[in-house]
Amino acid sequence: MPDKSTSSEPTQAAAPETVSAARKIYSIVKYGDPILEKPTTLVTKFDAELEQLTEDMFASMYAASGVGLAAPQIGLPLRVAVVDVTGGKNPEAKIVLANPEVIHAEGEKREEEGCLSIPGFRGYVLRPQFVTIRAQNAKGESFEIRGEDLLARAFCHEIDHLNGVLFIQHLSMLKRDLIKRKIKKLRKQGEW
Numbered sequence: 001m002p003d004k005s006t007s008s009e010p011t012q013a014a015a016p017e018t019v020s021a022a023r024k025i026y027s028i029v030k031y032g033d034p035i036l037e038k039p040t041t042l043v044t045k046f047d048a049e050l051e052q053l054t055e056d057m058f059a060s061m062y063a064a065s066g067v068g069l070a071a072p073q074i075g076l077p078l079r080v081a082v083v084d085v086t087g088g089k090n091p092e093a094k095i096v097l098a099n100p101e102v103i104h105a106e107g108e109k110r111e112e113e114g115c116l117s118i119p120g121f122r123g124y125v126l127r128p129q130f131v132t133i134r135a136q137n138a139k140g141e142s143f144e145i146r147g148e149d150l151l152a153r154a155f156c157h158e159i160d161h162l163n164g165v166l167f168i169q170h171l172s173m174l175k176r177d178l179i180k181r182k183i184k185k186l187r188k189q190g191e192w
């Protein structure tokens with residue numbers, strides 16, 4: 001996982017409000033909360049509030065050193081996610097996915113995967129090597145984007161979240177049950 005962003009402060013000469021605006025850092029919902037396993041509702045309002053929400057989601061994701069974050073993970077049953085596989089290093093790599101859907105998938109790749117809602121646990125998940133998705137940005141504009149490897153994996157992982165599916169559901173029952181048992185134990189100890 002990439003390190004937390006420590007991007008430079010805006011210079012005094014050019015201090016745009018959008019850069020200096022304080023972002024809300026959401027706490028991330030952990031496995032066991034039923035919201036993570038429920039489907040989400042379509043985004044229909046593309047307004048300033050949505051734009052603020054997605055920027056806050058990026059900030060929350062960077063704060064947690066993640067490369068993707070879906071709205072259910074901050075307790076919102078809304079069909080929106082954010083992805084940045086550079087971990088904040090490249091502003092152009094920020095992708096807002098409102099109402100995303102996979103329109104093409106190709107190849108297969110098995111790699112280790114984790115989730116901010118299941119901290120401390122990872123597992124190998126088979127995903128397409130390439131995916132093309134169609135989504136809307138925070139302004140409601142439709143776009144298509146093709147992702148390869150980690151980006152394709154992030155798209156699939158986040159779209160899964162929006163359908164109430166977690167990566168552990170792609171693991172073998174044995175591996176999944178092992179993780180669930182360990183989480184149960186952690187919860188009993190008040191560490192989850």
Ligand code: NI
Nearest residue numbers: 114115116117
């Ligand atoms: Ni996740």
